Amino acid sequence: MGGMGGGIILIPVLTALGIDIKHAIAISILSVIATSSGSASAYAHDHITNLKVGMFLEMFTIAGAIAGARITLASSPRPLYIIFGLVLMASWVVLLMDKHPSGQKFTQQDAFTRWLELEGSYPDFVTGQMVEYKAGRAYLGAPLMFGAGIVSGLLGIGAGAVKVLIHDLVMGLPPKVSTTTSNLIIGVTALAGTSVYLAAGLVNPGLAVPVILGVVAGAFLGTRVLVRLTNQSVRLFFLVILLAMAIEMIARGLQGIWA
Amino acid sequence: MNPLEPSPRIESVREARQFEMDTLVGVVLRDGVLLSLGLIVIGLFWRWLRTGGFALDYQIAGTNLFEFVTGEVGLAVQGSVRPRLLINLGIAVLMLTPFIRVAVSMVYFMGFLRNWKYTCFTAIVLIVLTYSLFLR
Numbered sequence: 001m002g003g004m005g006g007g008i009i010l011i012p013v014l015t016a017l018g019i020d021i022k023h024a025i026a027i028s029i030l031s032v033i034a035t036s037s038g039s040a041s042a043y044a045h046d047h048i049t050n051l052k053v054g055m056f057l058e059m060f061t062i063a064g065a066i067a068g069a070r071i072t073l074a075s076s077p078r079p080l081y082i083i084f085g086l087v088l089m090a091s092w093v094v095l096l097m098d099k100h101p102s103g104q105k106f107t108q109q110d111a112f113t114r115w116l117e118l119e120g121s122y123p124d125f126v127t128g129q130m131v132e133y134k135a136g137r138a139y140l141g142a143p144l145m146f147g148a149g150i151v152s153g154l155l156g157i158g159a160g161a162v163k164v165l166i167h168d169l170v171m172g173l174p175p176k177v178s179t180t181t182s183n184l185i186i187g188v189t190a191l192a193g194t195s196v197y198l199a200a201g202l203v204n205p206g207l208a209v210p211v212i213l214g215v216v217a218g219a220f221l222g223t224r225v226l227v228r229l230t231n232q233s234v235r236l237f238f239l240v241i242l243l244a245m246a247i248e249m250i251a252r253g254l255q256g257i258w259a
Numbered sequence: 260m261n262p263l264e265p266s267p268r269i270e271s272v273r274e275a276r277q278f279e280m281d282t283l284v285g286v287v288l289r290d291g292v293l294l295s296l297g298l299i300v301i302g303l304f305w306r307w308l309r310t311g312g313f314a315l316d317y318q319i320a321g322t323n324l325f326e327f328v329t330g331e332v333g334l335a336v337q338g339s340v341r342p343r344l345l346i347n348l349g350i351a352v353l354m355l356t357p358f359i360r361v362a363v364s365m366v367y368f369m370g371f372l373r374n375w376k377y378t379c380f381t382a383i384v385l386i387v388l389t390y391s392l393f394l395r
Contacts, residue, residue, distance in 0.1 A: 030353070034295070037288040037356050045285030047278060055364060055377060058384045066391055117376070187288070187357040188384065194354060195391035199323050205346055209299055212353070216296060 006035055007157030008091060010215065011084065012245040015252070019207065021077045021084075025156030026197035027208045029069075029190050031215040032158045036186035038216065043180035048122045050177050053135060053167075054184040056116055057145045061163075061185055062192040064149020069196035072154050081253030084155055088246035091161060095239055106136035106172045113138040113171075122177055133174050141171045145185075153193035158186040280367045287363055291356030295349045302345030309342060319347070324354055324392045358392070361385050 007028040014024035043049050072080060109119070118135035144166045152159040160182050167178030197203055319327065328351045331344055365381035368374045 030350070033353055033357060034292055037360075038292045041285045041288035041292070043285075044281050044288065047281045049281065049284075051277075051280065051284065051364060052377060055361075055368075055380050055384065058361075059380060059387070062384060062387050062391070066387070115376075117374075184284075188361060188388065191354055191357045192388060192391045195324065195388075195394055198319070198327070198354075199394040201319065201322070203319055203350070205319060205343075205350060208350065209303065209346060212299065213296070216292075 006160070006215065006219075007032055007155070008088065009241070009245070010211070011156060012088070012249055014207075014211075015081075016248070021080050022072060023202055023204060023207065025072060025080070026194070026200075026202035027204070027211050028156040029153070029193045029197065030203060030208055031212045032156070032190040033187055033194060034212050034216050035219045036158055036160075036183050036190060038219065040180065040183040040187055043183060046123070048176055049180045049184050050118070050120045050135075050173070051184070052116070052120070053118050053171070053173065053177075054181050056118065056138065057141065058185050058188045060142050060145040061149035061152065061189040064146040064151075065153030065189045065192040066196055068150035068153025068155075069193045070153075071150075072156075073196070073200050078253050080155070081249050085246045085248075085250030085253060087151070087155060087157075088242055088249060092239065092242040092246060094161065095235060095242065106134045109134050109136055110139070118171070120177070122174070131174065133172075133177065135171045135173055137170050137172070141166055144170060149189055149192075152186070152189050153196065156193065156197075158190065160186055276367075276371050280364065280371070283363060283367070284360055287360045288356060291352060291359065295353035295356065298345045298349030298352060302342045302349060305345065306342035323395045324351060326395070327351060354392075358385075358388055361388060 010028050010031065011021070011024045014027070015021050040049065044051075106113075113134075113136050116138050118138055119133060121130045121132040123129075124131050145163070148159050148162040148166060151157070151162060160179075163182035163185060164178050167173040167182060168175065171178075173181065194203070322330070327347065331347050331351070334341075335344055361381060361384050365378060365385055368381055369378040
């Protein structure tokens with residue numbers, strides 16, 4: 001769903017239902033494997049995903065995810081609520097600005113990116129032509145992706161929005177390629193995070209099973225409902241929800257500090 | 260013709276191979292998720308037939324995926340097949356889906372595309388994932 005709306009919505013809902021935030025994070029990141037793999041399968045099939053970009057950046061995101069999940073395990077719940085609230089706020093601001101950032105297109109590649117063979121082409125379904133593109137600045141994208149991996153493992157979300165921003169703004173991938181490749185990366189990153197949470201005994205099937213089924217059904221129905229709604233009403237809906245959730249999470253994190 | 264330039268035919272074979280790989284990756288991801296969901300749904304249905312409820316009230320103790328899977332298969336071999344087995348296997352299949360996708364990509368980069376650079380990158384991803392799956 002547009003790179004957002006998986007874990008970032010799920011976790012506040014679970015914690016509002018009284019589930020401990022670390023359990024909520026563990027279950028969310030497990031369910032992220034299902035949704036990202038499901039949608040990545042369709043796009044890989046259509047030859048839009050760039051597997052080389054995906055494989056190269058995955059090396060960095062999985063290391064970040066393992067580190068992030070370890071930080072969460074060591075941390076107390078309070079800062080997790082606050083960080084989560086801040087990430088919700090950031091998503092809210094990005095949505096409010098409502099600008100789809102488009103990065104520069106690279107015609108000349110730097111030596112490192114060329115060595116990595118990060119270029120490709122994808123079919124444009126409107127014109128039926130193959131669109132060729134070159135990526136750039138992989139030396140900058142890689143460490144940033146490590147950071148995206150940390151966010152993902154730390155908070156149990158796909159962090160698709162962060163990954164898409166790095167693809168678009170830093171590496172100059174076309175929007176379609178950047179969203180679909182980010183989906184591919186999310187699946188592997190979520191697996192690395194899930195392993196850490198499984199080892200810590202935080203994956204509870206009694207909670208995980210209904211959540212996985214619900215999230216997959218939601219993703220399936222969501223794409224069908226979303227196409228019927230106007231972009232403006234969807235945006236307004238998410239603006240309200242995200243803000244409410246951000247305030248709620250931050251309030252929980254701060255609760256009792258001044259009392 | 261410059262012998263250093265790859266001939267158009269070879270280039271198109273490469274492209275065709277890349278296309279095959281995209282398709283294969285798509286199939287692995289789709290079938291993995293479907294198999295996992297299937298196991299979970301059948302497990303839930305079976306549990307409902309047995310107990311009349313869908314509630315699952317068990318915990319998975321801190322474990323890694325391989326211990327988790329071998330433990331479940333061990334129980335099945337001993338003859339204690341429970342709905343829980345299917346549900347746990349469903350969760351395991353879900354976790355293994357991206358893992359197998361990476362393994363398939365590595366075989367493809369190595370065996371068909373002969374791209375050693377990307378064989379190495381994929382191998383690194385696979386090693387880190389394997390390490391994470393053995394964590395405990």
